[in-house]
Amino acid sequence: MKDGRFRLWLLATAGGVLTALALPRWHWLWALPLAAVALVAVLQQVPPKKAFFFGFWAGFCHWVLAVSWVTEVMTRYGHLSGVLAFVALAAMSAILGAFWGLAFWAAARAGERWGWAVLALGLAAGEMAQGLPPFNFPWNPLVASLVPWPTLLAPVAVLGATTYGLLLRLVLFAAAFGVLAKDRRGFRWAFLGLGLLLACGLAAPGFQASGKPVRAFAVQPNVPLEVRWEGENLQTIESWVWGLSKQAVEEGAQWVVWPESAVPRLVERDQDYRASLAAFARDHGVWLTLNSVGFGERESFYNSMYVVAPEGTIARYDKVHLVPFGEYVPLLGRIAFLRPLVREVGGFTPGREAHVLPGPEGFLGGAVCYEVAFPLHVAEQVRKGAGMLVTVTNDGWYGDSAAPYQHLVLAILRAAENRRFLVRAANTGISAIVDPYGRVLQKLPLGQRGVIGESVVPGAGLTPAARFAPWLHLLPVSGFCLVILAQAWASFASRRRMSRA
Numbered sequence: 001m002k003d004g005r006f007r008l009w010l011l012a013t014a015g016g017v018l019t020a021l022a023l024p025r026w027h028w029l030w031a032l033p034l035a036a037v038a039l040v041a042v043l044q045q046v047p048p049k050k051a052f053f054f055g056f057w058a059g060f061c062h063w064v065l066a067v068s069w070v071t072e073v074m075t076r077y078g079h080l081s082g083v084l085a086f087v088a089l090a091a092m093s094a095i096l097g098a099f100w101g102l103a104f105w106a107a108a109r110a111g112e113r114w115g116w117a118v119l120a121l122g123l124a125a126g127e128m129a130q131g132l133p134p135f136n137f138p139w140n141p142l143v144a145s146l147v148p149w150p151t152l153l154a155p156v157a158v159l160g161a162t163t164y165g166l167l168l169r170l171v172l173f174a175a176a177f178g179v180l181a182k183d184r185r186g187f188r189w190a191f192l193g194l195g196l197l198l199a200c201g202l203a204a205p206g207f208q209a210s211g212k213p214v215r216a217f218a219v220q221p222n223v224p225l226e227v228r229w230e231g232e233n234l235q236t237i238e239s240w241v242w243g244l245s246k247q248a249v250e251e252g253a254q255w256v257v258w259p260e261s262a263v264p265r266l267v268e269r270d271q272d273y274r275a276s277l278a279a280f281a282r283d284h285g286v287w288l289t290l291n292s293v294g295f296g297e298r299e300s301f302y303n304s305m306y307v308v309a310p311e312g313t314i315a316r317y318d319k320v321h322l323v324p325f326g327e328y329v330p331l332l333g334r335i336a337f338l339r340p341l342v343r344e345v346g347g348f349t350p351g352r353e354a355h356v357l358p359g360p361e362g363f364l365g366g367a368v369c370y371e372v373a374f375p376l377h378v379a380e381q382v383r384k385g386a387g388m389l390v391t392v393t394n395d396g397w398y399g400d401s402a403a404p405y406q407h408l409v410l411a412i413l414r415a416a417e418n419r420r421f422l423v424r425a426a427n428t429g430i431s432a433i434v435d436p437y438g439r440v441l442q443k444l445p446l447g448q449r450g451v452i453g454e455s456v457v458p459g460a461g462l463t464p465a466a467r468f469a470p471w472l473h474l475l476p477v478s479g480f481c482l483v484i485l486a487q488a489w490a491s492f493a494s495r496r497r498m499s500r501a
Helices: 002-021 031-045 048-066 069-076 082-110 112-129 142-146 156-181 184-203 231-250 271-284 336-346 369-373 375-383 403-418 469-500
Strands: 214-220 255-257 287-295 301-308 314-318 357-359 362-368 386-393 422-426 431-434 440-444 450-456
Touching: 002 031, 002 048, 031 048, 031 082, 031 112, 031 156, 048 082, 069 082, 082 112, 082 469, 112 142, 112 156, 112 469, 142 156, 142 403, 156 184, 156 375, 156 403, 156 469, 214 231, 214 422, 214 431, 214 440, 231 255, 231 271, 231 450, 255 422, 271 287, 271 301, 271 314, 287 362, 287 386, 301 357, 301 362, 314 357, 357 386, 362 369, 362 375, 369 386, 369 403, 375 386, 375 403, 375 469, 386 403, 403 422, 403 431, 431 450, 440 450
Parallel strands: 214 255, 255 287, 362 386, 386 422
Antiparallel strands: 214 450, 287 301, 301 314, 357 362, 422 431, 431 440
16 A cells, blocks of 8 residues: 555656656656656546645646756845755745646546546646736746747647647647556547647748848847946946947847846936937947836836837837746735835836837837746737837846746747747847747857847738637636536535435
């Protein structure tokens, strides 16, 4: 009995760990079917009353490995001890692991015949729910494991990342059920799912150009976070950024993109800086995209993206999706007497809407750092007319961990979902230029200083993933809620019959 229980714990651990290893930076795609077999094996053997705990443990192990970089950030820059940093990682993994536990709980109640399908639905619903308040962490979707193989990404333009993840899980778990239960129905469902994915891939729309090619360049100054923004350091940082920008112009740039926090000066409070930006754009006839702190009413301030036109005019977009506890403190910012304290911690105000910015050959959809993880955000900008996408970030916090690779993959997914070229400028890397099919055309690795350039073309039209994004995004969680309601009704009806008997 103890040996059997220990084997189940090992299988749950393997299922969570193998799923994480399929994600960036490892991309061990072969681990996905093995993970599916392990998870379905646990589901088939665990008692329904204990299913939540085994699912929770699988999810906990998954997240501890997938976001282990959290400890490095907290020890290196948050100045926490190693013990406290691991406690924070464990707490975060426990919260996210609870979604796995809930999926296993519902799947175990569905019985052996359909448990695998409910498990797939529940895990996909959890993936979607973790991007909603108060979690706001739409990180590491399952489809991220497919990014190195752009051909496999084709269905994402039809289904979106969330629904594609649901179908991928259904295929994997159906096949695992067929193997473990020696039931041909599992294989039939798996082949049906594969056929549907193939049909979606073949039906995916191609890229539609709406303007002329633009030579876009991403600047990567590679400024370490340890370098203080003062005195001679400030002048050195500026010289790096301006020097790289001039290099881009010499190489034919028509659009230059700076990363988040490239130059520690304020566009709206530093008139000399603002004038130099306008002069650079005007003198060289280029568009310039950059990041700075924006200001609003009542001492509010924003993490903002600016676009400087060749005429010298400047447009602004304010980041909508802020990083919890990094750029704002949930709830406390609404209490008047606590606002000064909250500002010290990182009291940015979220922007009001995901509007577009003027850009070369049309409009741009901008995402500041973390925002690129939110598929609905980018899809909304595309529906509003964005012909190209741009994201700026500073991933120097994460060092040489998996986080910069995971962050880049999210940007690639947004390009493939919406059939748009995307330019990504990252302070310490990984800067990249991505085509509308999720192929990386140019890339600058971590820890290098330089520029990358490529011809990008504004796109037109809406993919199904962009047009129906809100509905596709809600599909897994809506389906899972219906399953829970059906199970509750069946339980109620059963008890009612028993009481009458």
